Amino acid sequence: MHELSLLTGVVQAVSTQDATQEALRTGATVEAVGLKVGRRSGVVIEALTAAWPIASSGTCCENARLEIEDVPATIWCANCVAEQEIDEFFALLCPVCGHPTAEMRQGKEFALTWIEVASGEPSPPATPQSAT
């Protein structure tokens, strides 16, 4: 599975980060991992979510949450002089005026954006703030 091998790469990237190694030395664990996934990156978010427990099993990321930022695909239209959001399956045409463009602004991302590590000490539960 394509997504599984991508996640294996993510886990490797997380485990080699200085911050992660420092945290693991002090008995901390990786709490959550943030990814940025563009809609035209060819990666299926549902498949990533499904593959995460398998990819993280037995690694420093075991039991960590996977949080995915879904990045819409946009192009720059020289005709509209504006950035326009395109549907993931559309050709590179401006959705507003139909002007062809080859200039994708975003949507191809697949990147590890952040890592959250918990300290070895149990953290106090968050106190819910009552609105009353």
Ligand SMILES: [Zn+2]
């Ligand atoms: Zn346009």
